[in-house]
Amino acid sequence: MEKLKLGLLALLVLTTFFTACKDDEDDELSGFADVEIEFDNRAGDASLVFGTEYTNAAGEKLTFSTFNYFVSNFVLVKADGSEYVVPKDSCYFLCKHDDPDSREVVLKNVPAGDYTSLKFMIGVDSAKSVSPASERTGVLDPATGANGMYWSWNAGYIFVKVEGTSPQAPLNPGTGENTFQYHTGLFGGYDSPTLNNLKTVSLATHHGEPAKVRRSGGPHFHLYVDVLEMFTAPTNVSVATNPTSHAGPYSKTVADNYADMITLDHVHNP
Amino acid sequence: MRTFWFFLCLAGVMLAGCKKDEPKPKFEGPFLPSNFPQPAYDLSQNPVTEAGFALGKKLFYDPLLSRDNSIACADCHISFAAFSHPDHPTSHGIDGLFGRRNALPVQNMLWKTGFFWDGGVPNLDFVPLNAIQSPVEMDELPDQVLAKLQAHPEYPALFRDAFGSEKVTTAAFLQALSQFMAMLVSANSPYDHYVRNEPGGTLPGEALEGLAVFQQKCAGCHATDLFTDQTYRNNGILSDFTFDQGRHEISTLPDDIGKFRVPSLRNVAVTAPYMHNGKFKTLESVLDHYDAGVKDSPTLDPLLRRADGTLGIPLSAQEKSRLLAFLQTLTDEDFIRDTRFAQ
Numbered sequence: 246m247e248k249l250k251l252g253l254l255a256l257l258v259l260t261t262f263f264t265a266c267k268d269d270e271d272d273e274l275s276g277f278a279d280v281e282i283e284f285d286n287r288a289g290d291a292s293l294v295f296g297t298e299y300t301n302a303a304g305e306k307l308t309f310s311t312f313n314y315f316v317s318n319f320v321l322v323k324a325d326g327s328e329y330v331v332p333k334d335s336c337y338f339l340c341k342h343d344d345p346d347s348r349e350v351v352l353k354n355v356p357a358g359d360y361t362s363l364k365f366m367i368g369v370d371s372a373k374s375v376s377p378a379s380e381r382t383g384v385l386d387p388a389t390g391a392n393g394m395y396w397s398w399n400a401g402y403i404f405v406k407v408e409g410t411s412p413q414a415p416l417n418p419g420t421g422e423n424t425f426q427y428h429t430g431l432f433g434g435y436d437s438p439t440l441n442n443l444k445t446v447s448l449a450t451h452h453g454e455p456a457k458v459r460r461s462g463g464p465h466f467h468l469y470v471d472v473l474e475m476f477t478a479p480t481n482v483s484v485a486t487n488p489t490s491h492a493g494p495y496s497k498t499v500a501d502n503y504a505d506m507i508t509l510d511h512v513h514n515p
Numbered sequence: 516m517r518t519f520w521f522f523l524c525l526a527g528v529m530l531a532g533c534k535k536d537e538p539k540p541k542f543e544g545p546f547l548p549s550n551f552p553q554p555a556y557d558l559s560q561n562p563v564t565e566a567g568f569a570l571g572k573k574l575f576y577d578p579l580l581s582r583d584n585s586i587a588c589a590d591c592h593i594s595f596a597a598f599s600h601p602d603h604p605t606s607h608g609i610d611g612l613f614g615r616r617n618a619l620p621v622q623n624m625l626w627k628t629g630f631f632w633d634g635g636v637p638n639l640d641f642v643p644l645n646a647i648q649s650p651v652e653m654d655e656l657p658d659q660v661l662a663k664l665q666a667h668p669e670y671p672a673l674f675r676d677a678f679g680s681e682k683v684t685t686a687a688f689l690q691a692l693s694q695f696m697a698m699l700v701s702a703n704s705p706y707d708h709y710v711r712n713e714p715g716g717t718l719p720g721e722a723l724e725g726l727a728v729f730q731q732k733c734a735g736c737h738a739t740d741l742f743t744d745q746t747y748r749n750n751g752i753l754s755d756f757t758f759d760q761g762r763h764e765i766s767t768l769p770d771d772i773g774k775f776r777v778p779s780l781r782n783v784a785v786t787a788p789y790m791h792n793g794k795f796k797t798l799e800s801v802l803d804h805y806d807a808g809v810k811d812s813p814t815l816d817p818l819l820r821r822a823d824g825t826l827g828i829p830l831s832a833q834e835k836s837r838l839l840a841f842l843q844t845l846t847d848e849d850f851i852r853d854t855r856f857a858q
Contacts, residue, residue: 377560378640378689387644388657388685397644397657399765400636431767435637436628437747439766494767 276460302477311408339384359455368404442500462515474506548702554625571695581653597782604793608652617793725841747774751809
């Protein structure tokens with residue numbers, strides 16, 4: 246009997262000990278937290294402000310009035326290559342320059358861990374682009390959330406929409422202004438191929454310093470999105486010679502340019 | 516006593532008679548014919564219900580969907596012409612404006628992998644938005660349509676009946692129209708009864724001879740019992756496609772200039788005129804085109820190039836008359852007269 250009592254006591258002590266250890270471990274390596282991603286729109290070295298004049302690589306003076314883009318399919322990658330893929334039902338975001346809240350993307354309930362890279366797509370993937378109406382809610386609703394970011398005749402989303410004025414752009418007789426307009430989409434087609442302008446962005450943290458997700462809180466990624474990158478590298482886009490681009494072949498040039506418009510400035514850890 | 520039994524029996528017969536009349540005919544979803552492949556549309560994510568179909572039908576016939584409440588879907592998609600626009604090479608939409616292309620029949624939509632002549636819409640649910648937003652068709656903004664429906668005295672209750680909420684959402688609006696279009700299945704033509712070996716399913720001799728010609732000379736593109744292989748091809752209607760580049764306007768690919776979706780031939784005898792631009796008024800002129808009228812261009816379909824360098828598909832006068840006899844057997848009177856679908 247005494248032996249049994251002693252045994253029980255020992256078990257109790259051990260259990261307490263291990264439970265305490267497990268709590269510490271929980272804080273470090275398990276649990277979930279939100280990851281914030283700020284899309285900070287820029288025009289070269291400056292913050293993007295609508296109505297302010299900037300100069301593109303072709304030397305043209307540009308004033309922006311619209312800068313919207315879809316980002317989707319977020320993946321967080323650990324140093325060992327293992328991935329956390331944000332669930333399909335919560336991985337689509339529409340960032341609008343004139344709606345700062347829309348540019349603060351929150352990835353909910355990310356598993357704790359040390360992540361060294363962030364991957365996502367500029368645009369809306371092909372599977373979602375051909376999915377039924379029941380799966381097009383929120384920012385993907387063509388009549389409401391995606392209003393102005395959806396083509397009904399070449400059914401799919403406008404991935405990136407850039408509009409503005411420039412003295413170098415030709416006069417638009419409709420508005421009486423010298424305008425430029427770049428609406429870029431196309432996901433590769435369904436029953437027959439089309440141009441595919443989907444771009445994947447992969448951003449490694451600086452010097453392998455991880456973004457830490459802990460039960461107590463998650464990191465904040467501060468990204469720069471440089472609208473002037475759409476006008477250069479690999480090909481300079483001139484508002485004088487190509488003032489508009491929609492669902493035509495030239496959209497490939499525009500998309501290849503903006504593929505690298507998003508960079509990682511820094512990560513705040515909790 | 517005999518009188519008692521007599522009246523009891525009479526009452527029984529009367530009750531049985533009443534009972535027989537009482538239940539409404541059970542609503543049946545879309546007809547999925549045995550001679551068709553599997554549908555491309557996923558019915559499980561939008562099952563067709565009686566209330567959803569009724570709502571979709573009301574929307575299809577309602578000009579409220581257009582900017583000035585003047586044009587309904589049904590204005591260019593008329594039931595007796597298999598929901599196409601008879602006698603109109605291209606259709607007049609809002610403000611009397613004309614489109615560039617011949618209105619296609621709305622039939623067997625469940626099996627289509629691409630919609631419109633250029634396949635610009637890949638999912639049935641999103642077909643109506645194209646017509647609604649087209650500046651020469653309905654020229655209306657989808658959010659405006661939703662607002663008009665929400666403010667309407669009848670629609671919110673119909674949306675509740677069909678989808679459980681009076682809120683007129685984009686999804687419910689599009690799903691209702693899909694449910695109506697899903698029901699528009701045409702597969703009861705004399706050819707179908709013949710090919711499914713159904714009672715009375717015999718074809719006249721000339722039509723059978725036409726079927727043999729068809730299988731040899733036409734089924735390369737008008738394949739399967741859908742009578743289309745759902746590809747995009749340049750069939751030599753024009754040699755210059757500057758006005759309308761077809762599939763190229765969707766894909767941007769140079770190889771797609773002048774290509775259009777191979778249309779189904781179901782109900783072809785009642786859907787004149789023919790081709791994307793409505794160029795031909797009669798089936799005879801269509802056959803004459805394939806025999807001797809094909810125009811060359813870089814993307815012309817290889818099936819229309821003969822070994823000797825000439826173009827088209829040679830057809831004798833006898834083959835043409837046999838083909839015409841066969842094409843008549845694709846007219847589905849049940850479908851075009853179906854009171855469930857007509858206004």
